Amino acid sequence: MHSTENRFWRIGLAGTALxxxxxxxxxxxxxQAAANWLSGTQASAEYRDEARGLTLAPGWDWPAxxxxxxxxxxxxxxxxxxxxxxxxxxxxxxxxxxxxxxxxTDADRTTALRQVLRLRETKYYQIGVATDNIPMFxxxxxxxxxxxxxxxxxxxxxxxxxxxxxxxxxS
Amino acid sequence: xxxxxxxxxxxxxAGPSPAHASESHTIDGSTYSTGGKFYLSATWRYKDGASxxxxxxxxxxxxxxxxxxxxxxxxxxxxxxxxxxxxxxxxEDSSVSTKYxxxxxxxxxxxxxxxxxxxxCSHYFAGYEAY
Numbered sequence: 001m002h003s004t005e006n007r008f009w010r011i012g013l014a015g016t017a018l019x020x021x022x023x024x025x026x027x028x029x030x031x032q033a034a035a036n037w038l039s040g041t042q043a044s045a046e047y048r049d050e051a052r053g054l055t056l057a058p059g060w061d062w063p064a065x066x067x068x069x070x071x072x073x074x075x076x077x078x079x080x081x082x083x084x085x086x087x088x089x090x091x092x093x094x095x096x097x098x099x100x101x102x103x104x105t106d107a108d109r110t111t112a113l114r115q116v117l118r119l120r121e122t123k124y125y126q127i128g129v130a131t132d133n134i135p136m137f138x139x140x141x142x143x144x145x146x147x148x149x150x151x152x153x154x155x156x157x158x159x160x161x162x163x164x165x166x167x168x169x170x171s
Numbered sequence: 172x173x174x175x176x177x178x179x180x181x182x183x184x185a186g187p188s189p190a191h192a193s194e195s196h197t198i199d200g201s202t203y204s205t206g207g208k209f210y211l212s213a214t215w216r217y218k219d220g221a222s223x224x225x226x227x228x229x230x231x232x233x234x235x236x237x238x239x240x241x242x243x244x245x246x247x248x249x250x251x252x253x254x255x256x257x258x259x260x261x262x263e264d265s266s267v268s269t270k271y272x273x274x275x276x277x278x279x280x281x282x283x284x285x286x287x288x289x290x291x292c293s294h295y296f297a298g299y300e301a302y
Contacts, residue, residue, distance in 0.1 A: 037210060067250040072209065072254060073254070075207050075208070075209050075283065076205070076207070076208040076209065077208070077209040077210070077211055077281070078203070078208065078209070078210050078211070079210075079211050079213070080210065080211065080212050080213035080214075081213070082213050083211065083213040086213050086215070090215070124215075127213075128213060128214060128215055129214070129215050129217075130196070130214050130215065130216040130217070132194065132196060133215075133216060133217045136217065153275075156275070157217055157275035157277060158215075158217075158277060160277070161248065161249030161250065161251045161252065161277065162249075164251040165249075165250055165251050168251070
């Protein structure tokens with residue numbers, strides 16, 4: 001029942017098999033093993049360490065409780081290295097991005113936009129976004145000065161979870 | 172034994188329907204030897220178009236005999252929405268339709284091998300994720 005569909009999937013298989021094998025081989029160096037995955041406590045420590053170097057938008061505070069449990073639904077869970085740093089960068093960016101969207105004055109909006117445009121300096125952008133999604137980010141950032149339609153869409157996509165969490169915390 | 176990585180760098184066009192522009196991305200990595208111990212990738216991914224995310228694995232974790240073990244797969248949507256249900260993938264080269272996501276949904280991948288296997292087992296997996 002999968003034959004037709006599998007032909008679609010297999011179109012790219014031959015062309016990428018070599019690269020996939022190379023990637024697997026690269027990942028197979030056992031020396032990287034333990035260092036690549038973190039406990040919830042270690043992920044939280046990463047987050048707080050990264051947060052120390054970032055200044056949130058006015059009215060924002062870093063989350064008091066970080067959400068890196070060591071068990072989910074009864075299953076043990078480990079976090080990929082840099083999870084905390086990436087998530088801290090995302091939170092920092094969203095503090096300014098949501099401030100930008102909700103600003104009441106041009107001055108506040110300009111100040112926030114200046115920070116939003118530093119997104120590329122974050123670990124979130126540099127190593128925390130799937131490579132194929134990066135063009136969406138670049139298009140939004142590059143056009144923001146003239147037309148912020150793409151930027152507002154990007155903010156809606158990337159910051160919805162943090163917006164919801166903050167709303168819950170504030171209420 | 173405890174190394175695990177998920178990468179996704181190569182973009183190919185491959186989708187169940189031209190109406191959905193989901194692209195297929197290579198993914199690969201390795202699980203813990205402990206069955207049911209999940210990894211959560213650090214990489215945020217953003218859904219392109221509204222459709223079910225589809226997974227196809229060309230290589231799954233194996234027992235020392237060479238027989239295929241399976242993967243348990245779930246998606247993480249952030250602290251507000253948490254995790255999806257778990258999907259079982261135990262058949263190579265068969266695409267699996269998983270979670271429906273609306274356009275722009277942010278998610279991370281999480282995965283575990285099904286069965287604990289400590290001696291001469293392969294923990295590697297490789298395949299494609301269309302989202």
